[in-house]
Every structure is written in C-alpha cells, then in structure tokens.
Amino acid sequence: MTESPLAPAIEGVGDGTADRLVVGFNWTAVQCGADIGLAWSPRGMAGARTTPETGSYAGRTLAELARLFLSDNPYERSIGLAAVNAFWNRPSPALRDGDGLSPWAQDLDGRAAELARTVIIGRFPGLDVKFPGATVVELDPREGEVAYADAGPVLAAAQAVVMTASTLVNGTAAEILAGVSPEAKVSVVGPSVPLCPGLLAGPVRRLAGFVVTEPQAAYTAVMEGAGAKALKRFGRPVTLTADQA
Incomplete structure (x- = not known):
C-alpha cells in the first residue's frame, strides 16, 4: 500500500486536544485553544459518510484525530486533515x-x-x-x-x-x-x-496554506457554510518552501 502523502505531518502532531469540531457545508474545522485547522469538507465525495463515532470526536487529542486521515472514508479524512492543520498551521514569523x-x-x-x-x-x-x-x-x-x-x-x-x-x-x-x-x-x-x-x-x-488569525470568527463562518473567499477575512494565506524548511 502506498504510504500516505501526509505521513510526516501526521506523525509529527504533538500535544493538544480538540476543544471543538465542526463539519460544515464547505469546510471542516478543528479548534485547539486559539488555533484552528481547516480541511475541505467531503460533501458529494464518493464514500463519504458519518460513522458511529460521530458526536464524540471533540475532546480527543489532535494526534488521535490526525490518524483519521488514513481512513478510506473522506468524511474521516477531512476531520483528520483539519486536526493535522490545527497543529501545524499556526502563526509564525517564518512563514x-x-x-x-x-x-x-x-x-x-x-x-x-x-x-x-x-x-x-x-x-x-x-x-x-x-x-x-x-x-x-x-x-x-x-x-x-x-x-x-x-x-x-x-x-x-x-x-x-x-x-x-x-x-x-x-x-x-x-x-x-x-x-x-x-x-x-x-x-x-x-x-x-x-x-x-x-x-x-x-x-x-x-x-501554500492558511493560518487563521481570528479563530472565533472563522469558526462561526465555517458553521454558517462560508466558502474560501469569505474565510480569507479571518486569516492569512502563507507559503513554506524548501529553502525555508
């Protein structure tokens, strides 16, 4: 089986707990303290479905949620990716x-x-x-x-x-x-x-990713079905290149 393209990011997720989580119309968001990770919601994707675990994801560690990215279910992959981003996509002057x-x-x-x-x-x-x-x-x-x-x-x-x-x-x-x-x-x-x-x-x-700088506003926007354009107001698009790593 091909190794996940996100293996280094998943394995590198450290301490942190998902305070709350929402699978919105366009975006999925996982919040850990003042940090929010986003992932494209799997609306319309083949095989996307809720699971018996639905309703119990909040309160789990980011590391546990991150491993959901390895699922065959796009619904769980979206949650896993958002958890990964809640850890990695934080404000940094290096970006x-x-x-x-x-x-x-x-x-x-x-x-x-x-x-x-x-x-x-x-x-x-x-x-x-x-x-x-x-x-x-x-x-x-x-x-x-x-x-x-x-x-x-x-x-x-x-x-x-x-x-x-x-x-x-x-x-x-x-x-x-x-x-x-x-x-x-x-x-x-x-x-x-x-x-x-x-x-x-x-x-x-x-x-080229996104760092949320206004977590409450961004979370509310996700719950209300905001698209990418609407979310731009609540963060900054940033890049990380090989010469920065």
Missing part, C-alpha cells in the same frame, strides 16, 4: 505571505513558454489569468480539460504541477505525486494544506 499561485514562469528563469508544461490538478477561480496555457486535470472535466483517469502522460511530462488541497481529502494526492517526474516542481495549495516542513520532499517544493 511568507502568499497563496502559492504566482505563475510558475517566475520560478523557471522567466520562460513563459514553460507555462504550457504546467499541470493544474483541480480548477480554481482566475486560473486562466494566473496560468494561461496550462493543462487542467479534473475528476469531472469540462471542455478543454483532461480527465483525471487520462492524466498519466501529462503528469509525467510536466515541468511544474500545482495540486489543490482537495486532492488530500479525495484520496488522489499519493497517486498524483507518484506519477510526476522527480525533476518537476510541485506546489500544493489551499487552506487545507499542512505547513509541515517534512512534506517538502521529493518533487514537492512549495506548500
């Missing part, structure tokens, strides 16, 4: 501001032509402006996009890959990372990304 979505051409000697060899896993707003000419891979592709099932050749040839954090919850991240060239630069982006230095290994060169 750089940024959402990790600057054009990769800036990291490739300014060669704009290389954007044509950039693969985006999971669409997001403004994609055509930030990455013109990039190949988009989706589980449910639109016209002009590549189906995930057919993405092997484009991943193997990619110079740069940008993975949205939804790949962590839907279970495709490990297969994607196994399919890219060792020379490719991989960036994992989104509020669900753990800012764990141990994840910067192999082709993964950049983590």
Whole structure:
C-alpha cells in the first residue's frame, strides 16, 4: 500500500486536544485553544459518510484525530486533515505571505513558454489569468480539460504541477505525486494544506496554506457554510518552501 502523502505531518502532531469540531457545508474545522485547522469538507465525495463515532470526536487529542486521515472514508479524512492543520498551521514569523499561485514562469528563469508544461490538478477561480496555457486535470472535466483517469502522460511530462488541497481529502494526492517526474516542481495549495516542513520532499517544493488569525470568527463562518473567499477575512494565506524548511 502506498504510504500516505501526509505521513510526516501526521506523525509529527504533538500535544493538544480538540476543544471543538465542526463539519460544515464547505469546510471542516478543528479548534485547539486559539488555533484552528481547516480541511475541505467531503460533501458529494464518493464514500463519504458519518460513522458511529460521530458526536464524540471533540475532546480527543489532535494526534488521535490526525490518524483519521488514513481512513478510506473522506468524511474521516477531512476531520483528520483539519486536526493535522490545527497543529501545524499556526502563526509564525517564518512563514511568507502568499497563496502559492504566482505563475510558475517566475520560478523557471522567466520562460513563459514553460507555462504550457504546467499541470493544474483541480480548477480554481482566475486560473486562466494566473496560468494561461496550462493543462487542467479534473475528476469531472469540462471542455478543454483532461480527465483525471487520462492524466498519466501529462503528469509525467510536466515541468511544474500545482495540486489543490482537495486532492488530500479525495484520496488522489499519493497517486498524483507518484506519477510526476522527480525533476518537476510541485506546489500544493489551499487552506487545507499542512505547513509541515517534512512534506517538502521529493518533487514537492512549495506548500501554500492558511493560518487563521481570528479563530472565533472563522469558526462561526465555517458553521454558517462560508466558502474560501469569505474565510480569507479571518486569516492569512502563507507559503513554506524548501529553502525555508
């Protein structure tokens, strides 16, 4: 069995208890003291279901909840990922501001032509402006996009890959990372990304996550079904790169 792509982050979760937990319409949140970890909720994902444990997750240690990420159930994976992020995604002066979505051409000697060899896993707003000419891979592709099932050749040839954090919850991240060239630069982006230095290994060169700075407001927003845009007011997007780790 392929090792979880989050193994270093899960194993590194230390002391802390989940004071409260919510699986919201768009986001799942685990709060530990003043720290909140977020993960994309598994609404609509195949196999996502509540369990007999539902209603008893709050009060458990972050380390115990983090191991739920290893479940085959996206509902539990989401809780596990949020617990991982409650530990790792904390304010730190070492983190750089940024959402990790600057054009990769800036990291490739300014060669704009290389954007044509950039693969985006999971669409997001403004994609055509930030990455013109990039190949988009989706589980449910639109016209002009590549189906995930057919993405092997484009991943193997990619110079740069940008993975949205939804790949962590839907279970495709490990297969994607196994399919890219060792020379490719991989960036994992989104509020669900753990800012764990141990994840910067192999082709993964950049983590772009989110640190909540207003925990009560963020938690309330999650309970009310806020999307990513609404949550931005309550934290800061930050990046961690291999040269910082």
